[in-house]
Amino acid sequence: MKTQLRNTTAPRILRTTALAAFLTTHITAAIAQRPTPPTRDPHTSGYVAATELPDGAIPSPHADGNFILGPTHTPAPETSPQPNVPQGNIYEFTMSSADSKLYPGIARDPGTFGTPDPKDPAKLIVTTSRPAPYTRHVAVYVPQQYVPGTTAPFIVGADGPDSTLFTTINNLIAQHRIPVMIAISIGNGSGDAQGSERGLEYDTMSGRYAEFVETEVLPLVEKQYHVKLTKDPDGRATMGGSSGGSCALIMAWYRPELYHRVLTYSATYINQQWPSNPDTPHGAWEFHEHLIPNTPPKPIRIWMEVGDRDLFNPNIMRDDMHDWVLANERMAKVLAARGYHYQFVFAKDAGHVDHAVKQQTLPEALEYLWQGYPITKSKN
Template structure:
């Protein structure tokens, strides 16, 4: 290739990069946040390479080095659970028949209400989702097992961590149900409809359409005790985890989130929850009696900041998680909040470093109900 062609391609590539940068400045220029910013929660800064104790509540800052915890790595001398996998289609669901937003489209902010996004390119569309079910080696057939439901699955890291923690006696012998989303992302998509909608429908979908399948396919029994049921997820999967427990505390008492999307991403717009998941920390938690929830949260110093076309000041992931910690503290919730330095959105290195401790903390007070035996 001659020099002229190389130069011309370089110029075109540079112009494309510039166009992307200018079109999405909020994404391209993610700020690095200082956890000691005025207005953020007061937090205990830990030495680099250490994480909070599984017995500690409150706010913590972890350093920039994120080495994997030993429990995040498969150990040959530890009993390995069995992982089953299956797929379900939208035609089999009475609750979620399937939607999708047209590629390369987003929506238009309502000029009368910047918190409302008008999406005209969403339409019915079928989907398939993968589901993985982890059954620990220690599970006793016929007994009602505690379990954790995870979003955006399958999550093989979760299964590895559970193998190790269960063997060490740090968490109960629980079943994990890792559910893939219905495709797409954000407003107008199936994933957005499932994860960002402020109601109990997704929890009801799991309860009525997924859990019975798991029990029948793999001859396991899942506890009905909400103290023995947990939810987890990252990003919108994290907001989904809290939404499930918030609207159905009779089903779930434990919530674990990475980079939770506690922002205004709900669609369709609902005047009862006009701020979407941003409303958790502005109105819902502050104005409600405390629910019997135990909540673990993480956010990274380079997490998302994307005001996009809505310009509603409710699309800052770090501020949202900081505000969540403040709201939970005021209401006296049992929670642990980790602010991670040198960490991006749902940072996998941070997850490998912290997930074992997070799960141990989440289940620290668990006592099986008599009826669950």
Template sequence: MGALAVAQTPSSPPRPRRPTPPTRDPHSPGYVAATELLDGRVPSPAEDGNFIIGPTHNPAPEMTVQEGVPQGTVTEFTMESKDSKIYPGIAREPGTFGKADPDDPAKMIVTTSHPAPYSRRVTVYVPKQYVPGTEAPFIVGADGPDKMLFTALDNLIAQKRVPVMIAISIANGSGDAQGSQRGLEYDTMSGLYAEFVETEVLPLVEQKFNVKLTKDPDGRATMGGSSGGSCALIMAWYHPEWYHRVLTYSGTYVNQQWPSNPETPHGAWEFHERLIPNSPVKPIRLWMEVGDRDNLNANVMRDNMHDWVVANENMAKVLAAKGYHYQFVFARNAGHTDRTVKQQTLPEALEYVWAGYGKK
């Protein structure tokens, strides 16, 4: 008897390897003037402006569990796409990628994205000092869970360097970049993701954990890295009545939006190209970081709007020109959303972002 034929699934084409980003000099022509700190130092949370740190990135002491410090509770629950009125779910076929529009290199064409279900985890940190049922400030983070954030908050709250706050760490809806659920959530220049959080996530958090989340935008913060970082600013930009405080690592202030929107054809690149310079100042306080080896041309588009370092440098320029309270950290010896940089800087970043809270 002949051997049975075994059906084989064709293998997906390999994704093109990204070239290693060059190391950028923070004193390059066109970059913002910045204060270079001694190696191992981070800026003061009392100072606005531009700073250069590194090349050594040792963890701050607040990033380690400390004996005798009250530890908050960390609990997860799951949200299903079938229960969402805002995000029913999409996915891009595995092994497929978009193509640059030959008539417009700033536009990505994706033909393999389709409806698809997803599950997401929501991780909620409630500090030991929180009194159940009382109104509390909070921070919403992308791409959760974020254990580093929870440890930092334990120590910073105990030291009274930040308010007693709740942290809500929301996982994305899967995938990455154009045509994915994550890309749709984080890279879309609109208030939709903030509206999803406001109407579908926060009510569940209050219901499940007997907490009361403040409605005061000065007591609400957002944070994230990469596209989660641009999402954090997008939330506050389109809904400043909900959020005033933003913290971003390697923010994707580049042209990553899909589907294309004629009102913001260059995606989050529009922040420093047009939106911030041409808009009245909004009540947003922003801490942001970029690495000297951060992403450069990370996809097939050659639109000159995919350099993460230039994007963040441009953000610092326009924020300064408009008089925003911001702190920009350029990290030497650091890659995209560099873990060692976050371990070094997160306590100071949180303290900067929350400066002035409760002192109206």
């Protein structure tokens, strides 16, 4: 296990550039195999009624409900390092699948996907998934304002490390807009969708990933970096984009005694669970189809976003449960019907987990997420 410490102002240009090039190459290749998503109109019949904001404006962090962003996505200043702001520290370490009791590792053979079950188009048959080791990276942000020995709230993020999250939190703490909090950004176990380690972790409708974080990640963070993480679910948040977004809600839904706050970009609230589970046969589509409408409201506060060019039917399944825009619209509708505190943002001129939209909205999203939690001091 490797650990290193650096200040948030340390040079990261080479690493960031290399990572961006890698992601661009692989994401472009993946998207090239998908149909081009249509541009959706937020006023489409059946979509939720929403307040259309002036171009460049974002919602108030105190407002529940549905909002439409214009096509201009200017980065919020809080997403970039600011002068005269106390700089927290970022610690990094790696985790090996050999040390995990919950996720020993799987992978799908390169160039393979799966075939729809001829008896049920909502099920995908994957025969090329096999045991495989992985190494994941974890990054931990500890604010300079943290007092050693005190209990701190925290956020767990998927698909890490996430430098934008760390920088934004750093600035918002200094502005007293969110509590003094720790951020834990966890890399996935590799791959994507059915048959992959990432898909198993993020798309499975159960409390297993939350248990993994609770028993295998958080104890390492506390021990190695001498921090104390709150046990109060109101002081714990989850965050992610795409399948990482559905995972964020899955963690809170199945383990509400652990997490009450959820932030998602282009969440995969669609049918992507594998292996199939008869209790939730449609995967995360079940959230808006059955689970939220038919379950007493849980103490979850959620901020979520989708883009007008978000994903639509990107694979060989034709089950009518692979439309990211429709899935998020349906989520907003059922959350409102059940009385949840939520804010839903529909972004124009935006793709899947759109980076420009994230830079524009993340500060407001985090401030909305932490409404009601004490800002001036940590909660014990």
